[in-house]
Amino acid sequence: MNKPFAITLEVGSSRANQTGSWRTERPVYVDSLPPCNHACPAGENIQQWLYQGEDGSYENAWRQIMADNPFPAIMGRVCYRPCETACNRAQLDEAVGINSVERFLGDEALRQGWTMPVEAPPSGRRVLVVGCGPSGLSAAYQLTRLGHAVTIRDAGAAPGGMMRYGIPKYRLPRDVLDAEVQRIVDMGVTLELNTTVKDIQSLLRDGGAGEPDAGKNAGKDADGKFDAVFVAVGAHIGRRAYIPAGDSARILDAVSMLRDMEGEEPPLLGRRVAVYGGGNTAMDAARTARRLGASEAIVVYRRTRERMPAHDIEVKEALEEGVTMRWLSTITHADGGKLQIEKMALDETGFPQPTGEFTELEADCLVLALGQDADLSLLEGVSGVEFTDGVVQVSPELMTGYPGIFAGGDMVPGERTVTVGIGHGKKAARCIDAWLRSDHYTREPKHDLAPFGNLNTWYYEDAPATVRPQLDAARRTTSFDEVVGGLDASNALFEARRCLSCGNCFECDNCYGVCPDNAVIKLGVGERYQIDLNYCKGCGICVHECPSGSIKMVPEEA
Amino acid sequence: MPYQSIKFIQTGSLAVGGRLLAEDQRSVQSGAQRSNSLTLGHRACQGCGEALGARIALDACQRATGGKTIAVNATGCLEVFSTPYPETSWQLPWLHSLFGNAPAVAAGVAAALRAKSRDDVRVVGQGGDGGTVDIGFACLSGMFERNDDVLYICYDNEAYMNTGVQRSGATPYAARTATTEPVGPEPGNKFGQGKNVPMIAMAHEIPYVATATVSDLRDLEYKVERAMEFRGARYLHVLVPCPLGWGSAPESTIEVARLATQTGLFPVFEAEDGEVVSATPIRHRTGVRDYLRIQRRYAHLFKPAERTEMIDRIQRGADRNITRFGLLPADDIDAELATVGAGRAEEITS
Amino acid sequence: MLRQIEGSRAVADAVAMCRPEVICAYPITPQTHIVEALGAKVKAGQLRPCEFLNVESEFAAMSVAIGASAAGARAYTATASQGLLYMSEAVYNAAGLGLPIVMTVANRAIGAPINIWNDHSDAMSQRDAGWIQLYAETSQEALDLHIQAFRIAEDLSVPVMVCMDGFLLTHAYERADIPSPDQVDNFLPGYEPRQVLDPAAPVSIGAMVGPEAFTEVRYLAHARQSQALTLIPEVVAEFTKTFGRDSGGLVRGYRLEDADTVVVALGSVLGTIKDTVDELRGDGMRIGILGISTFRPFPSAAVREALGSDGRVKRLVVLERALATGVGGIVSADLRMALAGGGSGRAAEPVMSTVIAGLGGRAITRMSLRTMLAEAVAGALEPLSFLDLNKGLIEREFIRARRTRRSGPVAENMLRDQGLTARIG
Known part of the structure; x- marks a missing residue:
């Protein structure tokens, strides 16, 4: 076409005009730390596995969990969900049901028989894990994946620690527990039950020739010493409080009571059971009592519901099951089927103060749920190991004062939950691995936290959380069937897709679509985007309209 | 929403795209192969709503026509920033003639195509509000009345921005422009509410009339694609905030447009043969104050003292739209209005 | 085929034979008969393919023509007077964009006071719009010029205005030789646009041009229009060959060979002037006529050639049907520029008198012309005068x-x- 001069132009010729020179600020894609990840004691990359779950890649999602936590099915039942407490979506409608998705993925893995490979070459190093609870199993799992040969020793008859002996069946069915533990064992972990460890130093020195159970395991340990030990024996000793009691008072501690549930004979509690304490164990004890036939299970607690350490969901479920609560009450005397209760009042600091008002409460049995202590005897006398307030002092790398002995779980300072224990196990494994290589474990620096305020929530569809089916209340008080059901694939998918992807790009194409200057380059699925700085004028619309707050403006340098 | 609503997927159809969407649910703008009818290097201001609106609309049209769209452009910002010699940002056949004649020129193109039996090639006329509601109005009405096979798109930024923000027939009540300065007893634009061309277009009973904004890209694309399903005169009125003229932050362009819809000030609807057939419901009802506050063109409504009566008048206009177009479910209206009213009272007293 | 036919109908027939693809019009006296006739042909299916658009204004009419032409269609419209002014912005635009639209202007006065009768004020007002302007002397020539106009316009990508006196030509019944469609088809090939809106080869038409190139754009427009001065005689020659008659051209001399006084005029008044000159010749006055058929581009060289460079012509009487208020003549000014353009070596320039005549439909009678020309020959004519004032x-x-x-x-x-x-x- 012999086009008229100047008036008629060749299309797209404005590319010669690089408008990027106008810019005073530039958009930069960032990755932030989502609050769920930040809150997870096990260090799960929750957002990432939700992301994988969103498109139905359940196995990938499960493997993402497994990178940090070998117990998705257990977690999906017993975790107290700090992730959901932290979830930004709670400020929009309701938190994402992270836990329910995790359970779905965990159960799906068990249904499908997914397993984890050990890809690292054998390191030739041997690590002993003492204690087969969540922390120990987590450490054993991670150490195995790192190529180390792991032996777990536990004094108990069955693996699982508090997961078995502390958490009632109706919260964690034992087939689930067994399956997830077995999966770890199948990776090559040597599990030695009914084995009490006495002399750690000797195990490190010479393979434990002097161990009382050495004979039993002689064939296994005789050929060498352990290069490191991770001690995670938990806190199994129920704390007793001094309560003046008559001879006929029946008082037991909750830890023992729950442990006995795993024995041949369930404990005999009577028709009216009082539980003293306000933690999760108190709830477990009261709910277990109901299932054992107690017509009344009364929780006696010194403060108010708001101040109860038990998680809300536990309290709620307990109340649903007919457990009753006596707030602001202490037990001052127990005898002959009667408890003397003193009313308390909170002072201005929120501390309960006696009021001098007394009432009586009929109870066939009093269960004390006042906390647990760790059995520290194994480490007592080990040079350099220090104790404070009944727990073992460890370095940030979870190593005790004795080189090569690491500790974690309920026996070290920190919150005592399964999830925390799993986190300790993972961290210990990484630190032990580093230590075995004469190195220090240094974790990647964390991204900045992704606050709710950085989100543009307009773009998320309105969707309240999916409610997990619950077992009928009548059946809940008569059986140990699991109370909370799981999601099916369709609602697990829905729930995963409620994730806001706080602080991390999930490729919604908004930046690409809303740029008035066509200055966002779409790199393709999984590759995200790139700003075309030759043309970006720096208007900031992409930042403002990014749903997940994954772009920020930074000043151009002069 | 009039377009196909999809099963819950994170952002669903609210964001531009997303990996979870099936191919047929993807927006045009999310595609790496979109036509970019208006391409890199144009000279629109930072955060220009019109540049964005034009690309979205024309790309959608290009998809609908299989890349066979001819655009006719009125004089105005869009024309000036896209085609200063020797560079053009257009990638489709494009013609600029005059300020006031784009609808007629487009009708001429359509007539030529009809004469040549090229019914595969479609015509879009486009212009700003000045070129549409004022100087081009006669040609627009003529095009409507003859039912010429043209989709005319008005990118409404509510004043003459190209010449330096003077009042147009689409300038809303109370807005400051260079010719409606915020001085005197009636600061800002003292007239009506802006010429309601969508309603006027409906009065012509043309096959299709719709409104849209740059805040809902998929809706805009839908409206364009829907419009292309009709033959005859079609009108699409797109609200495109102008950071320069409105005194809004460049990054807030979409936010401002969104608030215009969520306050009810800019009803988003579509009409066929003169009858409204759908209206996009308000998702998060917002009082007009939230919309007005973030634009300097309304600053005089809040400083030095709040001009409550003027704001209330604007609110009444928004409320009227809500009722007229059914922008809230009937049950919600009273409750919502009560809430908004209460919010207003609070703001007044605080 | 010879027919007694109204000028408008003759033009409509000619335009129809040129196979325009888009016709758009807004009614204004005295253009109406042309577009009514064309509308009827389109509606009856006699002219196909063709789109006939009844637009809402002349501004829209020209705008539709712009769009149609840019989309590759042969586009035609017609107007007059106020209508031409109302579309003026688009008239300039069509030329600026280089779109070969053909438009009939049924010349009529411009108000206020409103006046529906003939003069050249309308077309003259658009003389610098960038269009080629051809003026018809007779209905036959009006018919012929339209056929030529499409050729010229499309060859150069410049729009052409065919000016014919309102009522005097548009509404007068005269004998006209109507060509056959085959003849027209042979003469006028299909429209091949120089630029076109085509999705297969997109371009941006109508860019904003700043100071850095605007002068060049204007110069090129001038240069392109000026090419018509070469093209038109060629087209006329071919036209004569095809249709067997001479019509149009740049200028037309009448009895110039020994004239010392030359009357210059455009349009239908030339007929009256010829009759008058014939009479005055009988009285011994050596008067000739120079009819200007192509007013834009102004055929300066042709004018100089017609008037000779030997000083034979002593007096020029420019009869103008339009008034440049505050100055006087419009054609006169162009003529002066043309004569000045002859360079040195010329004899003394003739004395020029401008006579404003026939405004708003006032009849230009032979008697008045005789009186005026006699005065001119006697050297008594004022530099500017108004006929029959x-x-x-x-x-x-x-x-x-x-x-x-x-x-x-x-x-x-x-x-x-x-x-x-x-x-x-």
């Missing part, structure tokens, strides 16, 4: 205006003086 009427108005500031509307006053309106109140 009613001086008494004007004098009375001057007096009235001096007497009282609010003397009322001039036109009405004068009509009243002539007893043409009833006095009210």
Whole structure:
């Protein structure tokens, strides 16, 4: 076409005009730390596995969990969900049901028989894990994946620690527990039950020739010493409080009571059971009592519901099951089927103060749920190991004062939950691995936290959380069937897709679509985007309209 | 929403795209192969709503026509920033003639195509509000009345921005422009509410009339694609905030447009043969104050003292739209209005 | 085929044979008969394919033509007077964009006062719009010029305005030789646009051009239009070959060979002038006529050639049907520029007198022309004069205006003086 001069132009010729020179600020894609990840004691990359779950890649999602936590099915039942407490979506409608998705993925893995490979070459190093609870199993799992040969020793008859002996069946069915533990064992972990460890130093020195159970395991340990030990024996000793009691008072501690549930004979509690304490164990004890036939299970607690350490969901479920609560009450005397209760009042600091008002409460049995202590005897006398307030002092790398002995779980300072224990196990494994290589474990620096305020929530569809089916209340008080059901694939998918992807790009194409200057380059699925700085004028619309707050403006340098 | 609503997927159809969407649910703008009818290097201001609106609309049209769209452009910002010699940002056949004649020129193109039996090639006329509601109005009405096979798109930024923000027939009540300065007893634009061309277009009973904004890209694309399903005169009125003229932050362009819809000030609807057939419901009802506050063109409504009566008048206009177009479910209206009213009272007293 | 036919119908027939693909029009007297006839042909299916658009204004008419032409269609419209002014912005635009639209201007005066009758004020007002302007002397020539116009316009990508005197030509029945469609098809090939809106080869038409290239754009427009000065004689030659008659061209001389006085004029008045000159020749006056068929581009060289460079022509009388208020003649100014352009070596320039005549439909009679030309030959004609000016009427108005500031509307006053309106109140 012999086009008229100047008036008629060749299309797209404005590319010669690089408008990027106008810019005073530039958009930069960032990755932030989502609050769920930040809150997870096990260090799960929750957002990432939700992301994988969103498109139905359940196995990938499960493997993402497994990178940090070998117990998705257990977690999906017993975790107290700090992730959901932290979830930004709670400020929009309701938190994402992270836990329910995790359970779905965990159960799906068990249904499908997914397993984890050990890809690292054998390191030739041997690590002993003492204690087969969540922390120990987590450490054993991670150490195995790192190529180390792991032996777990536990004094108990069955693996699982508090997961078995502390958490009632109706919260964690034992087939689930067994399956997830077995999966770890199948990776090559040597599990030695009914084995009490006495002399750690000797195990490190010479393979434990002097161990009382050495004979039993002689064939296994005789050929060498352990290069490191991770001690995670938990806190199994129920704390007793001094309560003046008559001879006929029946008082037991909750830890023992729950442990006995795993024995041949369930404990005999009577028709009216009082539980003293306000933690999760108190709830477990009261709910277990109901299932054992107690017509009344009364929780006696010194403060108010708001101040109860038990998680809300536990309290709620307990109340649903007919457990009753006596707030602001202490037990001052127990005898002959009667408890003397003193009313308390909170002072201005929120501390309960006696009021001098007394009432009586009929109870066939009093269960004390006042906390647990760790059995520290194994480490007592080990040079350099220090104790404070009944727990073992460890370095940030979870190593005790004795080189090569690491500790974690309920026996070290920190919150005592399964999830925390799993986190300790993972961290210990990484630190032990580093230590075995004469190195220090240094974790990647964390991204900045992704606050709710950085989100543009307009773009998320309105969707309240999916409610997990619950077992009928009548059946809940008569059986140990699991109370909370799981999601099916369709609602697990829905729930995963409620994730806001706080602080991390999930490729919604908004930046690409809303740029008035066509200055966002779409790199393709999984590759995200790139700003075309030759043309970006720096208007900031992409930042403002990014749903997940994954772009920020930074000043151009002069 | 009039377009196909999809099963819950994170952002669903609210964001531009997303990996979870099936191919047929993807927006045009999310595609790496979109036509970019208006391409890199144009000279629109930072955060220009019109540049964005034009690309979205024309790309959608290009998809609908299989890349066979001819655009006719009125004089105005869009024309000036896209085609200063020797560079053009257009990638489709494009013609600029005059300020006031784009609808007629487009009708001429359509007539030529009809004469040549090229019914595969479609015509879009486009212009700003000045070129549409004022100087081009006669040609627009003529095009409507003859039912010429043209989709005319008005990118409404509510004043003459190209010449330096003077009042147009689409300038809303109370807005400051260079010719409606915020001085005197009636600061800002003292007239009506802006010429309601969508309603006027409906009065012509043309096959299709719709409104849209740059805040809902998929809706805009839908409206364009829907419009292309009709033959005859079609009108699409797109609200495109102008950071320069409105005194809004460049990054807030979409936010401002969104608030215009969520306050009810800019009803988003579509009409066929003169009858409204759908209206996009308000998702998060917002009082007009939230919309007005973030634009300097309304600053005089809040400083030095709040001009409550003027704001209330604007609110009444928004409320009227809500009722007229059914922008809230009937049950919600009273409750919502009560809430908004209460919010207003609070703001007044605080 | 010879027919007794109204000028408008003859033009409509010719335009139809040129196979325009888009016709758009807004009715204005005295253009209406042309577009009515074309509309009927389209509606009856005699002209196919063709889109006929009844638009809402002349501004829209030209705009539709712009769009159609840019989309590759042969586009035609017609207007007059106020209509031409109303579309003026688009008239300039069509030329600026280089779109070969053909438009008939049924020449008519411009108000106020509103006047529906003929003069050249309308077309003259658009003389610098960038269009080629051809002026028809007869219905036959009007018909012929339209056929040529499409050729010229499309060859150069410049729009062409065919000017024909309102009523005098548009509404007069004359004998005309109507060509056959085959003849027209042979003469006028299909439209091959220089630029076109085509999705297969997109371009941006109508860019904004700043100071860095605007002068060049204008120069090129001038250069391109000027090419018509070469092209038109070629087209006329071919036209003559095809249709067997000579029509149009740049300028047309009449009895110039020994003329010392030459009357210059455009349009239908040339016929009256020819009759008058024939009579005056009989009286021994050596008067000739130079008819200007192509007013834009102005055929300066052709004018100089027609008038000779030997100093034979002593007097030029430029008869203008339009008035450049405050100056006088419009054609006269161009003529002066043309003569000045001859360079050195020329004899003394002829004395030029501008005669404003026939405004708003006033008849230009042979008698008045005789008187005026006799004065001219006698050297008594003023440099600027108004043919048949009613001086008494004007004098009375001057007096009235001096007497009282609010003397009322001039036109009405004068009509009243002539007893043409009833006095009210």
